[in-house]
Amino acid sequence: MPNKVNISTELLTWYDAHAREMPWRVPPQARLRGELPDPYHVWLSEVMLQQTTVAAVGKYFHDFTTRWPRIQDLAAAQDADVMAAWAGLGYYARARNLLKCARFVTSNLNGAFPKTERELMKLPGIGPYTAAAITAIAFDGRASVLDGNVERVMARIFAIENPLPGAKEELRALALSQMPNSRYGDYAQAVMDLGATICTPRRLQCAQCPIRPKCRAHAQGIAPDLPNKTPKPKKPTRHGIAYVIRRDDGALLLTRRPDRGLLGGMLCWPCTDWGDVDAAHRPPISADWQALNAEVRHTFTHFHLHLKVMLANAETAPSDLGQFVTLREFNPDALPSVMQKVWNIAKHQIGAHNSPKET
DNA sequence: AAATCGTGGGT
């Protein structure tokens, strides 16, 4: 039985008046005049926005586009520079895939992104959502985006009580059924803006909602309860020790993690493995190790981490342990957040230790 | 196909 409800007209009208401004976005009035955004900007912003808030992305998008204005510039960048620029944003596989993708598009596609979902999906780091988003937003192609916002909006409009992620394909079909016959890019951004500002997970703004009259969940008084989700398992806690090695000239020893796995490709302090019980002190080099009082607590996607910090002075270290970074070159912002926390503890101790010398 | 992969903000 065909579904006659359609919200695209109301949504586009609402978007014309309420579209949020973002650095990578072309506002609806300009799009109606035929202007489209730079596909490089759309791709970069969409990858950064994967599981990441607009607020967190802002600074990184500005940094990347200032430093690498075109995709060819990014393709020519050093791996270490891109990983450092991404540090703090999380999900570091995105940065590695970003570079792979930039180099492929530059080398094999003359710097131009494909315009179809099928072709975009072949590129590293571009999945179903991002392929649809680039198609619709950058090229105004007919594509239906399905992200967390769209899932929530569809679940409420149609009062879908089946829990996610099982209900995903059902919600995908409903989202597809709502597509207008033009303005695909504006429509995609309109649904996501609605989900981000009106049809939010909590503290819904139904009084401001342009499609409230068509919302079955609102009519039934269950909008705040949707979408249902299967409960997540509790996170275990893991334990480890981070080792900060300092040369007398102030240089610090850092190691680069392998490309696969947690914090892959990122610069880190040498660490023990992170296990279910307190880690035994296994110093990476023989030295006069000092245990610091404070402990780093950090939560990853699927476990909590308690990280003790130990500090030692050493003039040399085996190269397979890592490399000394001079005091001048050391930039804590190039470390992932958990390792920045380690530094914040270690640097206080170093400062406390050194200050008597200088006075 | 269920598990893995970060981080910061909101409640």
Added chain:
DNA sequence: TACCCAAGATT
């Protein structure tokens, strides 16, 4: 505090 959540992709 503890949990939820964010413009998901990959294996």
